[in-house]
Amino acid sequence: MFKTPSNKVLPRQGDPRKFAQHGVCLEGVIPVAELPRVVEATESSDGEIQVKLEFTISEERKKVVIGNASADLTLVCQRCLEPVTVPVESSISLAIVWDEEAAKALPERFDPWIASEGIADLYDMVEEELLLSLPAVAYHEEPCLDSKLYSSGKPVEVKKEKNPFQVLEQLKSSPKS
Numbered sequence: 001m002f003k004t005p006s007n008k009v010l011p012r013q014g015d016p017r018k019f020a021q022h023g024v025c026l027e028g029v030i031p032v033a034e035l036p037r038v039v040e041a042t043e044s045s046d047g048e049i050q051v052k053l054e055f056t057i058s059e060e061r062k063k064v065v066i067g068n069a070s071a072d073l074t075l076v077c078q079r080c081l082e083p084v085t086v087p088v089e090s091s092i093s094l095a096i097v098w099d100e101e102a103a104k105a106l107p108e109r110f111d112p113w114i115a116s117e118g119i120a121d122l123y124d125m126v127e128e129e130l131l132l133s134l135p136a137v138a139y140h141e142e143p144c145l146d147s148k149l150y151s152s153g154k155p156v157e158v159k160k161e162k163n164p165f166q167v168l169e170q171l172k173s174s175p176k177s
């Protein structure tokens, strides 16, 4: 199948201020395993995070990055304590600032991204945003019993004990000769 550009791995590093000046748009994926704090906060390091970042200059002449990050992350169901996969979507609206002081002066619709001059770690920024969007608690949508049987999270544990009636059936059907 034809691969869309969004399957490319997002570059880890970049100069956000230069990106904003040049109107750079980045689209790609970050393997979940590359974000240690997300791995720590969830139950699985499998999968990828879809990321779209548009660096631009806002109408207030601020250097900003607008975009989103989304992923299916595995959390623990608070009802049955089994893994449950939940879609996590984070919308990103950050203004790139030098320090806390500048952060305080931002228009309300922007959160600050405090970055020193030059190259910044884009994964770190995305990780921070994603962590803020993690639900505090997660539950299976379907009744938990069903999810246990059908979810792809873990191999299903089938009870191996023999049904006494089955044993009886076997005895009955065994050849008498």
Ligand SMILES: [Zn+2]
Residues within 6 Å of the ligand: 077, 078, 079, 080, 081, 082, 084, 139, 140, 143, 144, 147
């Ligand atoms: Zn559950």
